[in-house]
Amino acid sequence: MDPKTYKFDTLSLHAGYQPSKNAGSRQVPIYQTTSYMFDDVDHAAALFNLERGGHIYSRMSNPTVQVLEERVCALEGGTAALATASGMSAIFLTIMTLCNAGDHMVVSSQLYGGTVNLFRLTLPKFGIKTTFVKPRDTEGFKKAIQPNTKGIFGELVGNPGNELMNMPEVSNIAKEAGIPLIIDSTYQTPYLCRPFEHGADLVVHSLTKWMSGNGSSMAGILVEGGTFDWMQNDKFPSMTEPYEGYHGLSFAEEFGPTAFTMMARAEGMRDMGPCLAPQNAWNILHGLETLSLRMEKHCSNALKMVEYLSNHDSVAWVSHASAPGHPDKELAEKILPKGTGSMIAFGIKGGKEAGAAFINNVKLASHLANVGDARTLVIHPASATHSQMDEATLKFAGLSHDMIRLSVGLEDFEDIVNDFEDGFRAAKKPRLVANK
Amino acid sequence: MKFKVCGIDTFASTGGRPFDKNKPLIIFVHGSGLSHMVWVLQTRYFAFRGYSVLAVDLPGHGLSSGESLKTIEEMGNWVGDVIGAVGCKEASLVGHSQGCLVTMECVAQHPEKIKTLTLMGGASAIPMNPELLRLAEESNPKAVDLMMDFAHGPAGHFGGHPVPGLYHLNVGSMIVQNKEIKDTLGVDFRACDNYKNGPEIAKKLDLPTLSILGAQDRMCRLKDGKILADYIKGSEVKIIEDCGHMMLLEEADQTLEILKKFIAEHYPLPS
Numbered sequence: 001m002d003p004k005t006y007k008f009d010t011l012s013l014h015a016g017y018q019p020s021k022n023a024g025s026r027q028v029p030i031y032q033t034t035s036y037m038f039d040d041v042d043h044a045a046a047l048f049n050l051e052r053g054g055h056i057y058s059r060m061s062n063p064t065v066q067v068l069e070e071r072v073c074a075l076e077g078g079t080a081a082l083a084t085a086s087g088m089s090a091i092f093l094t095i096m097t098l099c100n101a102g103d104h105m106v107v108s109s110q111l112y113g114g115t116v117n118l119f120r121l122t123l124p125k126f127g128i129k130t131t132f133v134k135p136r137d138t139e140g141f142k143k144a145i146q147p148n149t150k151g152i153f154g155e156l157v158g159n160p161g162n163e164l165m166n167m168p169e170v171s172n173i174a175k176e177a178g179i180p181l182i183i184d185s186t187y188q189t190p191y192l193c194r195p196f197e198h199g200a201d202l203v204v205h206s207l208t209k210w211m212s213g214n215g216s217s218m219a220g221i222l223v224e225g226g227t228f229d230w231m232q233n234d235k236f237p238s239m240t241e242p243y244e245g246y247h248g249l250s251f252a253e254e255f256g257p258t259a260f261t262m263m264a265r266a267e268g269m270r271d272m273g274p275c276l277a278p279q280n281a282w283n284i285l286h287g288l289e290t291l292s293l294r295m296e297k298h299c300s301n302a303l304k305m306v307e308y309l310s311n312h313d314s315v316a317w318v319s320h321a322s323a324p325g326h327p328d329k330e331l332a333e334k335i336l337p338k339g340t341g342s343m344i345a346f347g348i349k350g351g352k353e354a355g356a357a358f359i360n361n362v363k364l365a366s367h368l369a370n371v372g373d374a375r376t377l378v379i380h381p382a383s384a385t386h387s388q389m390d391e392a393t394l395k396f397a398g399l400s401h402d403m404i405r406l407s408v409g410l411e412d413f414e415d416i417v418n419d420f421e422d423g424f425r426a427a428k429k430p431r432l433v434a435n436k
Numbered sequence: 437m438k439f440k441v442c443g444i445d446t447f448a449s450t451g452g453r454p455f456d457k458n459k460p461l462i463i464f465v466h467g468s469g470l471s472h473m474v475w476v477l478q479t480r481y482f483a484f485r486g487y488s489v490l491a492v493d494l495p496g497h498g499l500s501s502g503e504s505l506k507t508i509e510e511m512g513n514w515v516g517d518v519i520g521a522v523g524c525k526e527a528s529l530v531g532h533s534q535g536c537l538v539t540m541e542c543v544a545q546h547p548e549k550i551k552t553l554t555l556m557g558g559a560s561a562i563p564m565n566p567e568l569l570r571l572a573e574e575s576n577p578k579a580v581d582l583m584m585d586f587a588h589g590p591a592g593h594f595g596g597h598p599v600p601g602l603y604h605l606n607v608g609s610m611i612v613q614n615k616e617i618k619d620t621l622g623v624d625f626r627a628c629d630n631y632k633n634g635p636e637i638a639k640k641l642d643l644p645t646l647s648i649l650g651a652q653d654r655m656c657r658l659k660d661g662k663i664l665a666d667y668i669k670g671s672e673v674k675i676i677e678d679c680g681h682m683m684l685l686e687e688a689d690q691t692l693e694i695l696k697k698f699i700a701e702h703y704p705l706p707s
Contacts (some may be wrong), residue, residue, distance in 0.1 A: 001567050003578070003585035005605060006593060016595040016603070020678065049452075051480040053598025053688060061600035070595040073603040079610050080602045226610035231499075247484075249452045253499070254480075256473040257610035258602055265601065 008075060008191070012291050016070025030282045031063040050246060050266065060269050064278035068285050072211070072221050075190040075288075076203055079226030080261035082269070083219060083281060087186060087206025088114055089274035090220030091153075094182060094204055096272070097264040099150045100238065101127030106144040106151075108135045108165050110158025110398050113386035115184070119153075120393070132396065135165040136327065142173045149177065150235060155184045156193060156335070159371075160345050160381045160405040161398035162319040164328035167335060171199025178233045186210070186372070187341050191295040196225035198335055202260065209372025210342075212287035213294050217280035222264060226257025239263060245270075294374065294410060299339030301416070302408040308417055309346050314354075314424040316347035316402060342408040343371060352401040354427040355380050359404065361426035364411065364419035376409035376416050438499075441514060441521045447499035448472060448490040448518075451483025455490070457523040460703060464491040465515055467533030467557075468628060469572075469583070469612040469621030471498025474532065477598060477688035478695060486705045492518060494538075497620050498611075504623040508534075508631040512541025519549050528552040528703045530695065532684055533656060534562065534628050536664075544637045552644045552702045554695060557653055557681045559660035560634030560667060564625045573622035580612045580621070589652035589680025598688045608682065638667035644702035645671040648694055650679040650686070672698065 006014065017028050036055040038044035046052045055061050065083050073081035084090040095105065095118075107119050109132040119130040133140040135158045145152075152174045154165045167183065174181040180201035185193060189210045195203050205211060207219035230239040230252040239259055242248035245267060251259040269275060287294075302320065309318045321332035321340040332340045348354045358378075359367050365376040369385055379385060382394060382401050389397065409416070437450050449472040462482055464475045472479075472491035483489040494511060496504035505511045515538060519527050528551050531539035536558030543550045571579035584605045585593075597604045612621055645668045649661040658675065665671040674694045679687045 001565070001582065003581040005581065005585050014594050018591050018594050018596045020591065021596060045484075046481055049480065049484055051484060052477055052692060053600065055600065066600040069601040070597065070603050073601065073606070074595060077606060078603065079607045082601050226606065247452060248454075254449060254452060254473075254476055256471070256498075256614070257607055258599075261601055262599075 009292050011071065011074045012288050015074035016067040028064060028067045028282060028285055030278050032278055034058050050249070058278070059273045059275045060265060062275070062278050062281070065276050065281040068276075068281040069221065071285065071288060072190075072205070072207070073223055076223045077190075077194050077196050077225070078203065078223040080258035081221055081223045082261050082265050083207070083221045083276040085220065085274040085276055086218045087204065087208060087220035088118065090204045090206070090222045091115060091118060091184065093264055093268045093272065093274060094202060094222050095123060095128065096126070097260065097268050098180070098236075099128045102148060103128050104146050104149045105130045105153055106141055106149055107132055108154030108158060109133060109396050110135045110161050110163050111155055111184070112159045113381070113388060116386075116393070116397065117388055134396070135163045138166045138169045138173070141170050145173070145177050145179070149179055151180050151182055153182045153184070155187065156195065157187045157321065157341060157343065158398065159187070159343070160385070160403065162321060162343060162345050163398060164321060164331050164335075166331060167195060167198045167200065174201070175199070178235060180228045187343055188336065189291060189295060191291050192299075192336050192338050192341060196227065201225050201228040207284045208370070210295065210298065211291065212284045213290065213372065213374050214283065214287050215370060215373040215375070217283040219276050219280050219284050222261065224258060224261045228260070230259055295339070297410045298342035298408060301410065301413050302339070302342040302344060304413050305344060305406070305408050305416070309344065312424065314349050314427060316349050319345040344406040344408060345403055346406065347400060347402040348404055348427055350402075350427055352382070355402055355404055358423040358427040362419050362423040364415055371405075371407040373407065374410045376411055377407040379405050381405050439521055441517050444495045444500065444502040446492065446495070446518070446521075448492040449475070449479055451479035451489040451491070453483040453489070455522065456488050459486060459488040460705060461488045461490065461519065461522070461524045461527040462699070462703075463515060463518060463527045463529050464489070465529065465531040465535035465538050466491070466494065466497070467535050468624035469497070469617070470608070471611055471614070473498070473611050474608070474684055478530070478684060478692050481692055481696070482699070490518065490522065496623070497615065504620055506623060506627060508537045508541050508627050509633075511538040511627070513545050515539065515542040516546035516549060519546070525549065526551055528554070528699065530554040530556070531558065532556040533558070533681065534624055537562065537628065537631055537634060540634065540637050540641065543641055543643065550643060552646075552699070553641065554646045554648065554698060555664070556648045556683055556691065557650060557656050557661070558647060558664055559656035560638050560664040561632065562628040562656060564629040569625050569629060572625045573618050575616055575618040575622065577613065577617065579617060580609050583612070583621070584609050586654045587681040589650060589678065589686060591652075591678050592680050592682060592686040597685065604682065604685045608685070634664070635667055638664055641668045644698075646694070646698045647671055647673045648683060648691060649673065649675050650681055650683045651675055651677045652679060653681045655681040
């Protein structure tokens with residue numbers, strides 16, 4: 001006897017949506033509206049007071065966005081989700097729900113540059129400080145925890161160096177300390193890894209990337225695993241003590257496994273308002289319908305690309321957890337059995353100048369500040385995505401000037417290789433062809 | 437709020453309002469392995485409309501301490517003791533699934549204390565599938581997955597929670613897995629399986645009673661819910677179409693509307 005609940009591929013097409021409640025529309029409708037009619041005064045009061053479910057104003061929730069939230073939640077195996085205008089706003093909302101002024105976070109050092117700046121420069125303005133730890137330094141995460149630490153945050157596979165955080169072990173450290181582990185799982189998508197199954201308590205995504213796959217729309221999401229006991233200690237009073245903003249409601253007591261998301265929506269979306277546009281939610285939903293198919297092709301193309309680059313005489317080094325000799329290969333095989341994703345970092349012989357020539361001379365691969373598009377993308381992080389870091393921070397984050405970040409797309413592999421050969425040819429004579 | 441019932445530290449949600457023993461009391465009793473959290477889309481409404489609400493965690497469940505009670509009879513008696521423990525003399529009861537057996541037992545044991553009874557997804561007996569019972573008693577998480585499968589109707593399997601962003605199959609699953617499965621779900625399933633007094637007790641009930649049934653319920657099937665309602669003299673029956681066993685979440689608005697009308701008619705606020 002086995003449960004007949006729907007599996008991953010079915011959920012990616014159907015979760016969170018019932019046509020019978022939407023005029024029979026097979027496709028999810030776009031509810032392009034700011035606000036929703038109340039039945040009467042009693043109905044309005046009940047909605048405002050969280051007595052019943054429903055929509056009030058699209059800053060807080062929207063029916064199209066709601067489908068996206070439930071669908072991603074179902075795919076991740078979570079209890080609740082909250083979509084936001086971007087991945088960065090999902091992270092900001094998460095930290096602002098978790099922390100108060102005077103609190104502290106322990107954070108992996110290998111992150112998207114914008115996330116580094118959020119923790120290093122912006123959050124201190126609100127009195128929230130961070131200690132950065134190198135992703136492979138598992139013991140370092142434990143040592144960095146202070147009495148006022150409210151969580152551990154990291155990308156499972158770090159951007160852009162592809163170093164892995166040992167999520168199960170770091171999760172044990174977080175559990176011992178009575179704090180949640182928050183994983184940015186943008187690179188993996190739930191197709192490659194469901195972090196809740198490895199001890200994470202909260203997951204954030206930039207949905208702009210692989211989840212969408214079409215490079216059309218910005219979006220982010222916070223997903224709650226329902227695993228963290230907010231009442232186990234006195235570290236999270238905003239979750240456990242009566243909240244004045246809702247007549248003394250205790251989110252943890254009332255909502256249990258969905259408490260964090262309820263709080264993030266009720267307070268964070270109400271007060272900060274980084275809401276997702278319904279059209280963008282709809283675009284992301286379209287992408288999700290083919291998530292499995294796309295991730296399989298991304299991963300198979302990435303494996304071929306690792307082999308190609310590893311054997312290329314213009315390449316100094318290749319970092320991808322599938323690559324022979326990668327320090328995290330064993331861990332990756334355990335946590336990411338379906339594939340280690342399509343992000344590759346490699347060093348080009350000739351350093352920064354050669355890297356610039358390569359990027360300026362590839363034509364199929366797009367030079368831009370995004371990852372996870374269906375198309376192949378390249379960038380030189382030290383001069384773009386991570387350019388706001390000083391030399392010391394670049395080094396600590398594992399970046400070098402010869403590094404090229406590659407997001408392998410779904411094109412025919414032979415066409416990508418032909419394009420790269422043009423780039424490598426130019427890189428050998430950078431002074432002659434750098435400015436094509 | 438926390439209080440003691442028969443020496444057990446007990447938790448009950450008061451729906452977000454301070455408990456007031458001078459207001460009419462409604463007690464909500466959850467189903468097997470669950471907790472007060474399943475009632476949030478009903479309790480807060482009544483708590484902010486002049487009633488005192490207690491969505492109790494049965495002993496050993498949710499935030500209540502102690503060990504799970506082993507029989508439906510013990511649970512029914514315990515719910516009756518809750519009323520006195522909070523300084524009240526009477527209450528209306530609302531039960532879901534196993535909570536229907538418990539509340540019927542409570543009425544049988546404390547008829548003078550109970551003013552109305554609402555049964556959601558109920559039946560006069562809840563015999564358990566032997567394999568499901570075994571899995572629950574072995575703390576096998578598959579028992580929870582099977583329970584969530586059976587408990588939600590075809591539409592409920594797709595999601596579409598009334599509260600934006602919640603995926604209710606996983607919410608229910610996490611509530612159950614909050615405790616050791618064998619200590620809550622296993623004990624509760626065994627208690628349901630053993631309980632045989634339902635038909636006889638139902639025939640003796642003499643108070644305003646409402647049955648809310650899901651047309652697609654696979655845990656306590658519609659026909660069994662109707663049979664139970666037929667046993668109860670004058671029982672009202674409301675059927676929610678395209679809904680499974682978890683009507684309090686799957687069709688929370690419809691459930692609340694039905695309950696509101698019943699409570700307003702049979703257990704009104706003092707004028």
